[in-house]
């Protein structure tokens with residue numbers, strides 16, 4: 001009898017144990033697949049100098065939702081439109097913090113913590129004010145005269161270079177142009193009127209950007225990293241670069257407080273000071289001097305390089321693709337029949353707009369967007385994401401994914417003809433300005449600067465390669481950094497365009 005019962009008992013026991021293990025596994029939170037990591041540094045060694053490209057390659061093995069560790073900090077990287085939608089739309093609210101510079105100990109000098117983290121009512125109100133009062137199309141239009149003046153100076157310079165038939169460094173020129181446009185829009189003055197050389201100010205901004213773009217020990221090891229940063233002097237270096245900008249802003253703001261701007265000629269600092277005085281909003285927004293400074297800082301850090309590198313990549317792609325170059329120039333010249341493009345002309349230039357869209361698909365200025373930080377637990381692709389996890393969306397990889405784009409590596413602006421895809425963050429296969437609560441608030445200003453500049457470069461000049469160069473010699477390699485600059489400077493020879501008949505001016 002016992003001999004008969006024993007196997008039955010054993011089998012029942014086995015069945016129960018297997019069921020228990022199965023239930024445990026089913027209830028166990030599913031974590032995203034992850035490449036093997038090393039102790040202490042996690043997956044840092046797999047990032048290389050161009051993280052978006054390395055992460056794209058890793059995603060081919062580990063999937064479009066990948067878990068990693070940057071030092072001890074957990075992160076997920078999403079590389080498909082579907083997963084991007086889950087992060088930026090479905091779970092936008094659960095992950096709309098930015099990792100804070102002061103919170104991590106990167107800076108103790110906290111009044112320029114550009115991200116206004118953490119997300120909350122105060123952040124929301126400030127963002128709403130900025131979008132309405134600073135970045136709306138009405139506000140952007142009011143600074144048209146500044147961009148117009150800067151374009152005149154650009155055209156004059158290029159006409160002189162055309163006479164000499166020498167190549168111009170478009171990478172440097174675009175940085176200076178965008179910095180000058182932004183400087184005058186923010187402060188109402190030219191660099192020289194503030195006793196500055198343009199490159200001195202650009203250097204200040206770049207130093208501040210490197211604080212954002214480089215990993216400090218405190219970013220990777222939140223508990224102890226700050227000690228290393230203090231011992232190595234990294235912390236002091238970061239503080240110095242933010243302090244020098246803060247001092248500069250302080251002087252400009254003091255000047256603005258001592259004058260009454262002419263009506264209709266207010267600059268961004270005037271607008272911000274009137275917001276501080278509560279002139280713009282009936283609700284009680286706690287808008288302090290530090291908010292004013294932080295927003296000016298945001299505008300420079302987020303707006304100058306991104307716009308400059310977009311025009312540079314567009315010119316590089318056009319120089320490599322003479323068919324597209326000719327088509328876009330023909331559109332501008334035949335449509336406008338005049339020697340300078342103004343902002344009110346741009347809406348007629350449909351192919352130019354496609355060229356800009358295609359440039360931003362292949363060369364999004366922020367290839368991994370800006371990192372978000374998870375606030376409350378949510379799921380993406382069926383995997384669990386926990387609070388404090390960093391989230392990166394690889395829009396560079398999504399923009400080159402053959403699942404969404406035909407011949408993705410080809411520069412082919414026509415792909416946007418008869419397509420409803422736009423920049424507004426509703427088409428998750430195309431996200432050059434991000435999406436959701438943290439999407440780029442400066443998009444209208446950015447597109448205005450980029451389209452106007454590009455249209456003028458193409459209307460007034462033909463562009464030749466330097467002697468002995470072929471189209472295929474143009475180097476399209478990217479430089480490392482938080483934004484994707486072209487690694488080698490783009491040098492082209494401008495040739496003033498000779499209009500066939502009498503011109504309108």
Ligand code: HEM
Pocket residue numbers: 098115298299302303304306307310364365366369370371431432433434435436437438439440441442443445446447450
């Ligand atoms: C072609 C030019 C530009 C591109 C491609 C671009 C792209 C982006 C992207 C991808 C983000 C991150 C969005 C996200 O994480 O979802 C961002 C954030 C931001 N951009 Fe832009 N941007 C450009 C120009 C500008 C300009 C001209 C300004 C200001 C005048 C600006 C202001 C900002 C600010 C303040 C943020 C941070 C938003 C936040 O954290 O809530 N950007 N931009």
